[in-house]
Structure formats: C-alpha cells, structure tokens
Amino acid sequence: MKPTIRALLAGTAMVLAGGTASAETLRLLTWGGYAPEDVIAAFEEEYPDIDVEVTLSNNEEMVAKLRATGGTGFDLAQPSHDRVYAAQVEYNIYKPLDLSKIDTDKMTPNLLDGVKANTTIEGEVYSVPHQWGTSGIMANMKEAPDATGWADLCDEKYAGRTSMRLRRTILLGTAFGMGMDPFALYSDPEGYQDMLDQVTEKLIACKSVIKTYWSGGDDLSALMLSGEVVLSETWDSTAFKLYGENPDIVFVPPETGALAWIDTFTIPRGGEADDAAYKWINFVLRPEITQMMSASTGAIAAVPDGIDLLPEDKKAAVSAAFDQSDIDNLKFFANIPPGIEDMEGLALERIKAAN
Amino acid sequence: MSRDAGRLSLILLFTPFALWIALLIILPQLGIGYVSIREKVGINQYEYGFKNYVDFITEPVYRNTLLRTAWMSILVTALALIIGFPIAWYIAKIARERSRAALFLMCLIPLWVSDLVRAYGWIVLLRETGVISMTLVKWGIISQPIEMLYNDMTVIIGLVYTVILFMIVPLVSTLQGMDDALLEAGYNLGGSRVTVFRRIIVPYAMPGIVAGCIITFMLTAGSYLTPILLGGKNSSWFTEQIYNQFITRYNWESGSAFGVSLLVFTSFVVWAGLRLTGQSLATTVAKE
Numbered sequence: 129m130k131p132t133i134r135a136l137l138a139g140t141a142m143v144l145a146g147g148t149a150s151a152e153t154l155r156l157l158t159w160g161g162y163a164p165e166d167v168i169a170a171f172e173e174e175y176p177d178i179d180v181e182v183t184l185s186n187n188e189e190m191v192a193k194l195r196a197t198g199g200t201g202f203d204l205a206q207p208s209h210d211r212v213y214a215a216q217v218e219y220n221i222y223k224p225l226d227l228s229k230i231d232t233d234k235m236t237p238n239l240l241d242g243v244k245a246n247t248t249i250e251g252e253v254y255s256v257p258h259q260w261g262t263s264g265i266m267a268n269m270k271e272a273p274d275a276t277g278w279a280d281l282c283d284e285k286y287a288g289r290t291s292m293r294l295r296r297t298i299l300l301g302t303a304f305g306m307g308m309d310p311f312a313l314y315s316d317p318e319g320y321q322d323m324l325d326q327v328t329e330k331l332i333a334c335k336s337v338i339k340t341y342w343s344g345g346d347d348l349s350a351l352m353l354s355g356e357v358v359l360s361e362t363w364d365s366t367a368f369k370l371y372g373e374n375p376d377i378v379f380v381p382p383e384t385g386a387l388a389w390i391d392t393f394t395i396p397r398g399g400e401a402d403d404a405a406y407k408w409i410n411f412v413l414r415p416e417i418t419q420m421m422s423a424s425t426g427a428i429a430a431v432p433d434g435i436d437l438l439p440e441d442k443k444a445a446v447s448a449a450f451d452q453s454d455i456d457n458l459k460f461f462a463n464i465p466p467g468i469e470d471m472e473g474l475a476l477e478r479i480k481a482a483n
Numbered sequence: 484m485s486r487d488a489g490r491l492s493l494i495l496l497f498t499p500f501a502l503w504i505a506l507l508i509i510l511p512q513l514g515i516g517y518v519s520i521r522e523k524v525g526i527n528q529y530e531y532g533f534k535n536y537v538d539f540i541t542e543p544v545y546r547n548t549l550l551r552t553a554w555m556s557i558l559v560t561a562l563a564l565i566i567g568f569p570i571a572w573y574i575a576k577i578a579r580e581r582s583r584a585a586l587f588l589m590c591l592i593p594l595w596v597s598d599l600v601r602a603y604g605w606i607v608l609l610r611e612t613g614v615i616s617m618t619l620v621k622w623g624i625i626s627q628p629i630e631m632l633y634n635d636m637t638v639i640i641g642l643v644y645t646v647i648l649f650m651i652v653p654l655v656s657t658l659q660g661m662d663d664a665l666l667e668a669g670y671n672l673g674g675s676r677v678t679v680f681r682r683i684i685v686p687y688a689m690p691g692i693v694a695g696c697i698i699t700f701m702l703t704a705g706s707y708l709t710p711i712l713l714g715g716k717n718s719s720w721f722t723e724q725i726y727n728q729f730i731t732r733y734n735w736e737s738g739s740a741f742g743v744s745l746l747v748f749t750s751f752v753v754w755a756g757l758r759l760t761g762q763s764l765a766t767t768v769a770k771e
Contacts, residue, residue: 188730195733218526218733288630295731340633340715354612356630466526473732474542481544481719 153179154404157193157202159391160184160345162259164424171411178404187211194221200398204405209390210461212247212255218466223397224252229406230393232256234413239430243392246463255392256409257430259421262386262458263297266367269376271358277382278305281359282334291351292361294341294480296472297387301361302327304384304459311462320468324475332482341480352377364449365426371445379449385459390430512746519739535740545724549744552721553752555635556703559642563650563699564692566643571654571691576663587655590648598645602712605641606632633715641709646702650695657691658684693762697753704749721745 156163163182171180183202185193190207199221207215216222232240239257247255267275272286278301281290292298303310303323313320339357342348345366351357352370364386367379393409395402412421418429418437426442428434435446522534539545574586593601608614609631616628631637665687669679685692710720725745728738757763 188733191733192730215733335716338716339630343711350610354610356611470732470734473727473734474544476731477544477719477724477727480716481548483717 151177151179152401152404153181154204154401154408155181155183155202156408157183157185157190157205157396159186159206159425161425162206162391162421164420167412167417167420167424170417170420171408174411175404175407178401178407180408191215191219191221194396195219198398199223199396202396203399203401204408205394205396206258206391207255207394208461209243209246209255209257209392210463212392212394213249213463214466214469216247216249216254221397222254222394223399224254225256225393225395226402226406227253227256229403230256231410231413234410234431236430236432236434239390242460243390247392247394255394257390258393258409258412259425259427259429260388260390260434261427262364262381262388263301264362264364264367264379264381264386266352266360266362266370266377267380268352268355268358268374269378271355275359275380277384278302278361281361282330282337284337286359287337288339289357290338290359291340291342291348291357292338293343293348294476296469296476298331298361299324299327299472299475300387300461301382302330304387305382306330311459314462314465314468317467317471321471324471328475328478331479335479335482364446367449368426368442368445371448372441375448379445381450381454381457385457386454388458388460390460391427515739515742518735519737519743521736523734523736529736535737536744538737539740539744545741548719548724549721549748551719552704553748555639555642556700556749557752559639559646559703560650560696560700562639562643563647564696567647567650567654567695568688571651571658574651575655575658576661590651593644594648598706598708599712601645602641602709605637605644605713609637632713633718635714635718637713637715638710638718638720641713642703642706645706645709646699649698649702653691653694653698654688655691657688661687689762689766693757693764696756700753700756701749704745704752 163180168180168182172178187208190205191211194202194205195215199219205222212222235257239260243255243257244253247253265275265278265281267273271289272280278298280286281292283290300310303326306326308323308326310320310323313323339351342351342360345363348360348362348366349370352360353374362379364379367377370377371379393405395405399405411417413429413431415431415433415437418431418434419439422429422434422437422442423439428446429437431437435443438446519535520531520533521529522532524530570590574583574590578586596604606613610616611628611630611632613632616625616631619625620628661684665683666679669683674682705722707720707722707726710718711723714720721741722745725738725741728734728741732738
C-alpha cells in the first residue's frame with residue numbers, strides 16, 4: 129500500500145514539474161480589444177508551449193499597476209508612446225528592448241522612428257509601435273452637420289447634446305481649439321499652468337452645454353447610438369465602430385488637427401517571458417493577424433499598408449473621415465514631462481467640481 | 484490540562500481574527516499613513532512633512548467634495564432608515580412566520596447581483612431613451628423624453644437601493660427580540676401610537692438603528708461605482724478624487740493623505756452622530 133502511494137505522489141510531482149517547465153505564460157497588460165480571442169488562438173496554435181493571459185487596462189492604470197509591483201506581474205505592456213518616458217524616468221518600471229529580436233523592418237518607418245525618439249533613455253530604446261489612431265470629435269451628421277472643431281463641443285446650439293471624456297485629451301484639444309499649442313508649452317510649467325487656467329475656465333463655462341462626461345467606449349457608444357448625444361469627443365476607433373451601425377455617425381478630425389496616439393509594445397522590468405513577448409510582437413504585426421487585430425480594435429496597425437489592412441467597413445469609415453490633408457495635419461502627442469499630469473489632474477478636478 | 488486546552492483553542496480561534504485585523508487593516512493603514520506624510524520634492528526625492536494635508540485643506544475643491552460626500556451620505560443613511568424601518572417592522576412583527584423567510588429573501592436578492600449590474604439596471608431605466616422615459620412618452624403623459632440620469636437625485640436613489648439591506652437586517656434582528664407584551668402594556672397604560680413608537684419601539688430598536696446607520700453611512704461614503712456611473716457632470720464623489728490622485732495624477736502621497744482624511748472625517752461624523760443623539764456604542768451596538 130505504502131509504496132503505491134509514494135509512487136503515485138512521485139508521479140504527480142513529476143507531472144506537475146514537467147507541466148510547469150514546458151508551458152510558458154505570456155501575461156499581457158493591454159487595452160480592451162487588443163488581444164482578441166481569434167488572435168490568441170492562432171498564436172497558441174503556432175506556439176503550443178505558450179499560454180496567453182490578458183489583463184485589460186488603460187494608460188493610467190498600466191502605470192499604476194506596474195508602479196505598485198515595481199514592474200513585475202506582466203510580461204508585455206502596451207502604453208501609449210507619450211506615457212513611457214516619464215513613467216520610466218520616475219518609477220523605473222520597464223526594461224530596454226532587444227531590437228534585434230523584433231522585425232522592425234515590417235513597421236512603418238516614421239512611426240517607428242517617432243516612437244524610438246520618444247522612448248529612448250540613455251541610449252536604450254524602450255518601445256516600438258503597435259497600432260495608432262487619433263482623438264477628435266464624432267458627429268451625427270443628421271443633427272450636427274457643420275461641426276468642425278473642438279470648440280463646437282461647447283456651442284450653445286447643441287446644448288444638452290454633447291459629451292466629452294474628462295481626461296487630459298480634452299484639455300489639450302480645447303487648448304488647440306483656443307489657438308494655443310500645449311505641446312510647445314510642455315517645457316514651460318508656468319506657461320502651461322496659465323494655459324490650463326484658460327482651458328479650465330472655458331470648460332467650466334461649457335458644462336451647461338454638455339449632457340454628461342462619458343467614461344468608456346461602451347458608455348459613449350450608447351449615448352451616440354441612442355441619439356441622446358449628437359456631438360462628442362471620441363477616439364476615432366470608437367467612431368469607426370459606430371459608423372458600421374449608423375453611417376450618419378462619422379469621425380471629424382478637428383480643423384486644428386486630430387490628436388494622434390501610438391500604442392506601443394513595452395516590456396515591464398520584471399517581465400519573465402521576454403522571448404514569448406518578442407514572439408507575440410512579431411506575430412501580431414503579420415499582415416493576416418494585423419487584419420484580425422484591426423477588426424477588433426478599430427485602430428490602424430503600424431505597418432506600411434496599415435489602412436489597407438482594415439476590414440472593409442472600417443476602411444470606409446476612415447475614408448469618410450480623413451483625407452490626405454487631415455493626415456498631414458495630425459498632431460502626435462508629445463512626450464509628457466514629469467509633473468505635467470499632476471497639474472492637469474488638478475485642472476480636471478476643478479472642472480468636475482464646478483457648478 | 485483542560486485549562487491549557489482551553490487556552491490553546493482560544494489562541495487558535497483568535498489567530499485568524501488577529502491576523503486579519505493586523506495584516507489587512509492595521510498594516511495597510513499604517514502604510515497609507517506613512518506614504519501620506521511623504522512630500523515629493525523632485526523625481527524620486529522625498530521629504531517628510533504635512534504638506535499633503537495642508538494642500539488638502541487649502542484647496543476648496545477637495546474640502547467641498549469631502550463635505551458634499553459626507554452630506555449626501557448622511558442623507559442616504561436617513562432615507563435608508565426612514566424607508567427601511569417600516570419594512571423591518573413588517574418583516575419582524577406583522578408578517579407570519581412562514582412568509583417572513585420569503586420576505587427576507589426578497590430583500591437579499593438584489594445583493595446577489597453585482598454593484599455594477601445594479602447600476603446599469605438603473606441606467607437602462609432612467610436614461611433619456613430609457614424604459615421609464617419612453618413609456619411615459621408612449622402613454623402621452625409627457626411629450627418629450629426626459630433625462631432622469633446624471634444628477635444627484637439619481638445617485639441618492641441608487642445608493643439607497645444599494646445599502647438599504649444593511650439597514651434592514653440589523654433592524655429586523657433587534658425588533659424580532661422585542662416582546663409584544665411591551666407594546667400592549669404601553670397601550671394599556673394609555674399611550675397613543677406616537678408615544679408607544681417614541682418611548683418603547685425606538686428605544687428598544689436603538690442598537691439596530693445605530694448599527695444600521697453606521698454601516699450604511701460608512702458604505703455610502705466609501706462607495707465608488709454607483710456615484711461614478713449614475714452621477715453626472717456635477718456630481719463629484721470623494722472616492723473618485725482618491726482614485727484620481729492615485730491613478731490619473733500618479734500622486735500616491737496626496738492620495739494617501741486623502742484616504743486618511745476620509746477615514747478620520749467619517750469616523751468623526753459617526754462619533755458626532757452618536758453624541759448628538761445621546762447614544763454610545765456601549766449602550767447600543769455592544770449592549771449585553
């Protein structure tokens with residue numbers, strides 16, 4: 129009896145040990161839609177020894193999570209390109225990339241160079257681009273056909289019919305709409321505070337016009353599709369999705385330029401599966417996978433023919449929204465210096481608390 | 484021998500509780516308190532002092548939001564008591580033995596669903612194109628859809644709905660222990676309904692009232708989802724500002740100071756409430 133039990137135990141232990149040795153886990157910290165089921169299935173089929181675990185998050189929470197653990201707990205994160213530098217300098221939560229393991233020649237050269245320029249610290253590159261998109265406004269063309277810019281969100285004629293997300297994007301957009309250039313003021317904290325004060329005043333006055341602040345894509349979709357809101361600040365990807373359901377709802381790049389973001393691949397300092405992470409990066413930038421990814425995210429992959437790889441309905445939405453001059457006019461988010469977000473946070477709270 | 488065994492079982496019984504209190508309540512609070520007295524002077528440079536608290540007191544936005552949160556929480560607690568008391572009375576005293584369990588269960592059912600789902604339930608009902616507004620339009624009672632979401636009233640309704648159970652349960656358990664003979668004696672001695680209610684029922688139910696009020700007040704002041712989802716452009720809630728400090732502004736020092744302030748302030752409100760009503764924990768919640 130006893131030897132049998134011992135043998136059983138030993139067998140179990142071996143199975144357990146063997147199990148952990150052969151299967152590697154890739155823990156992704158990413159955005160909703162950035163790790164769709166079909167892509168994960170295809171990846172696990174090609175690399176049967178890698179399990180993919182997904183945690184959905186946003187820019188601020190990604191930094192907060194990694195900061196809390198000192199950069200451990202995840203093997204690959206996807207912060208936006210302007211959020212890497214300050215977080216790395218202040219909290220040291222990422223590790224440099226080994227570019228030789230990434231097929232950088234498949235990526236759009238100017239996006240790759242832009243992200244590298246933004247995320248190089250002491251000669252080491254921390255991020256490469258994955259997908260890009262813009263923030264701007266979305267209008268229901270039946271109700272608000274002549275909306276052209278950020279200022280229209282606060283136009284009295286749409287009273288009770290507009291919405292925005294009370295985050296830093298709307299501060300920047302409103303500043304551009306008022307003729308200022310916040311990115312140029314990043315290096316001048318006093319000038320930036322002065323700009324924020326003007327924007328705060330404008331957005332407080334605007335509160336009587338807007339219906340509510342939206343907090344996420346689902347929230348915004350419900351407001352637009354129900355017709356309760358006809359004009360809103362938005363991510364273009366959300367607008368492209370809604371275009372598929374109601375072609376009256378289109379993305380309008382503001383005349384001062386849509387604000388462009390690039391979501392990156394960045395490896396946390398305590399990542400334990402770097403090779404798997406590099407495999408994932410190279411895998412999802414393959415043309416056929418890019419197509420599946422873009423169908424799920426609505427964002428455009430950072431590969432040269434990214435727009436062509438969008439699904440048909442989204443391609444139509446993009447061409448309804450952008451022409452070449454809009455694309456030339458894109459304003460890429462500049463690196464946020466440490467401290468700026470604290471100033472913006474106070475401005476946002478003042479706006480929220482004002483009556 | 485048996486004394487040792489008794490002591491051992493006491494220690495064994497007490498250990499999980501002590502560990503829980505020490506590791507999950509006291510230690511994190513000390514950590515938060517420690518972070519809250521750090522001042523950030525530069526990248527990765529800190530000094531110690533009370534600047535975070537000074538900032539909190541001198542910035543009217545934070546002060547007002549905390550007062551607003553406390554005020555609305557008191558309102559929610561009062562409403563929960565007013566609405567919950569008759570329900571508790573019915574369950575404890577009027578309902579028959581057999582239906583009592585069913586009624587109690589009906590009060591519990593909303594709690595089986597998560598906060599998030601309940602908040603979305605209210606959103607579906609109250610939004611401009613929601614069930615209530617559209618039904619009223621269809622019946623011709625109103626001509627235009629009306630927006631019932633995104634204001635303080637909605638937040639209060641949602642919060643009362645979420646916390647009322649925590650008022651009802653302690654009330655029911657106290658009232659169940661009440662001997663009906665006390666009421667009969669009150670009436671026989673010539674007391675009116677009001678007098679009986681005021682002099683017999685309320686004092687008897689006081690432990691339940693105090694316990695229920697403390698739980699609902701603390702739950703409300705510390706709630707996050709309901710005020711965020713149902714509140715509109717003007718409804719700030721203090722927990723949201725703590726979240727903002729930690730997550731949006733990366734300012735853990737100030738966020739910790741906010742957390743400590745919320746704890747101190749709500750404790751003060753509970754203490755003041757007990758004092759004002761002439762109650763103390765020893766004579767109510769911890770009675771017998």
